Amino acid sequence: MEKFEINILGCGAALPTPRRLGSSQVVNIREKLFMLDCAEGTQMAFRKSRLSFSHLQAIFLTHLHGDHVFGLLGLLSTFGLLGRIQELHIYGPKDLQRVFQPQIDYFCTDAPYRIILHEIDTQTPHTIYEDRSVIVTTLPLTHRVPCCGYLFQEKPTPRHIRRDMIDYYHIPIAHINNIKAGMDWTQADGTIIPNDRLTTPPDPVRSYAYCTDTAYRPPLADLLQDVTCLYHEATFTHEHALLAKKTHHSTATQTAEIAKAAHAHQLILGHFSSRYKTEVPLLQEAQQVFPNTILAEDGMKIVL
C-alpha cells in the first residue's frame, strides 16, 4: 500500500504545556506532506519527527485562534532561512490575509520563496486541493469564529497486475496500463481473457478527516461516511457539557456519537483541555459509544 500517515505534532488545547503543544499535524501521502494547523512550537516538533521540510506542499488552517496558528510565522521564516524556493500555499478562513500578510512582509522579506495565502469559505464543503493521489475537501464546523475541518480522500489506485498471468498470456508491456485500468485482454485467436484473471483488486481507498475545533454538530457525520480515520476534538468530558456548549467545543461522548453516525473505522480524540491531569476518562467515555477510539499524543504516528 502507498504511504498514508498522520503525524501528530501537537494535540493540546488553548494552553500549551511542556507536555502538549497546541494543534498541529502533518499528513504524509506518498511522501507529499500537508500540514494541518500550526501551533507555537510546530517547527521544532516537525524537526523532531524527522519529516522533511522540503516535502511540505501546503498548510491548511482550521481557524484563526492562537493555539492553531502561532507557529506559522516561525515555520515560514525558517523555510526562508533554509533556502526553500518552492512556493507554499496556505489555506485558512476569512482574515487570513489581513492578519498574516503584514507579518509575512515584515519578518520574511528576504525569503527566497513565494507564500500564497488563500482565504476559503468555511461554511460550504468544497474541494480546495487536488493532485494525482489525493483530494482535500473542507468540512464546515461550528466554533466561535469561522472554522472548518479538512477531509483527505485518496484517489482510487489501479488494479494490481498478476505478473504470472501476464507472462502466461504473453501480454505486451504497452497494454499493461489498460489492463491495470480494468480492461479485458483479447488474444490473437479472439479469445477474451477477463480482467479479473489478470489482476487483483486495487488497494481500498483510504480517507482521513481532521475536525477541530467544533461544537457538537450532527450533520458533520453525513460528510464523513465510512471515513478510515477521524480525528475529532474532545476538549471536555460529559461532566463539563455545559462548558463545552458555551465555548463551542465537544465532549468525548458527542465526538464518539459523530464517529458512530459516520461509520468511521477509527476515532482519535484530541484538543484536550489542560484541566485534565489524565485523558483516560475522556477515552473511557468515548469508548462506551465508539469502541475503536484512541487518544492522540504529541509525537504519535498513525499509519492508515
Place this chain on the structure above:
Amino acid sequence: MEKFEINILGCGAALPTPRRLGSSQVVNIREKLFMLDCAEGTQMAFRKSRLSFSHLQAIFLTHLHGDHVFGLLGLLSTFGLLGRIQELHIYGPKDLQRVFQPQIDYFCTDAPYRIILHEIDTQTPHTIYEDRSVIVTTLPLTHRVPCCGYLFQEKPTPRHIRRDMIDYYHIPIAHINNIKAGMDWTQADGTIIPNDRLTTPPDPVRSYAYCTDTAYRPPLADLLQDVTCLYHEATFTHEHALLAKKTHHSTATQTAEIAKAAHAHQLILGHFSSRYKTEVPLLQEAQQVFPNTILAEDGMKIVL
C-alpha cells in the same frame, strides 16, 4: 544576599531546534521577573522553569527578528487565558507597535489585562525602567536592524545591622533605619558610637548585561565596566569572522575582547549558530582571551 538570578530559556540563533530555542531569558530580582526577548516556545520553557507567570513585570525586546519575538503573541495570549489582570509593559525598538498592536488586538481581544507597548530609542543609552531595587538601562548595539541590549543594575542595599551591638547600646528600633543608612549613634552622655561598630558593609552591588545580537562593537565595553555577569552573543567562531561581519554578528574572540575590556567578572556566550555540532570550540576560543567564560544552555540558571 537578595535574589538575582538569570534563567536562560533559550540561547540558539535564527534556526530553533528541538535542543535549543531562540533567544529568551527571565531575570529574577527579588521575585520580580523581567523577560529578555521572547522566542517561539518561550511560554513552554517558562512553565518548565517553574517560575511564576504572575511575577512577570515587563518584557524587554532587543530587536524585531523572529528568533527573538515569535513567542510573544503566545505568551500574551496565555496570560489572558490564565486571567492576568496586572498590566504588562513591553519595551522594544521602532516598529514594535506597528508590527504587534494589530496582532494583539486580533488574538488577545478578550484579555483581562492591559498590554502597553513602548517603542524605545536604541541608539542612546538611557534608563527605561526603575523600581526600589533595580535600574534597567539600554545598551546600543550594532545589528542589521535597530537593536539594543539591556543592563540591569541593582540599587545599593543598606548596611547590615549588628544585632549584638544594637542590644549592647540599647538603641531604640525607631533609629535602626538611620543606622542602616550609615549614621553614627549618639548616646545620652554625648558619646558617639561610629557606624562601623554598629553595622557591617552592605552586599556588593551586582549587575547583569544582555547583549544580543550585535557585531563587534568595542565602545560597548565602556558601558559595561565592572559588570558582574555579561551575556553576549557569540554566533560564530573566528574561522567565520567574515560571515560574522557580513551578518552583523560577533565571533567568540570578539565577545571575549568585550568582556576583557569591560573587566566583567563572568562571561556567558550565547546565540550559537546552528551550524556547530558542538559549541566547545567557541568556548575554547573565548577562554583564550577571557578565562572566566561559560556556554549558555537552555534551562540553565545563573545565580549572581
